[in-house]
Amino acid sequence: MKEEVSADNAEQVKAYIGSIEQNKIALPSGNAVEIVSASVKERKGKYTLILRYQIVERPKKTVAL
DSSP states (O other), X not given: OEEEEOGGGHHHHHHHHHXXXXXXXXXXXXXXXXEEEEEEEEETTEEEEEEEEEEEEOOXXXXXX
């Protein structure tokens, strides 16, 4: 996943993302993901958040009988 980050917030985002790397996070969809790697890259004055994640848990499906 790539997302543009403002230059003013780049350092704060980088610190926060570093703190959640390798952690499991529950999403509103019911899925749980593990943040595999994350970084903020600067190129030509623009900052981009690059985030790699893996779905480690999916919500259980229920079947109505």
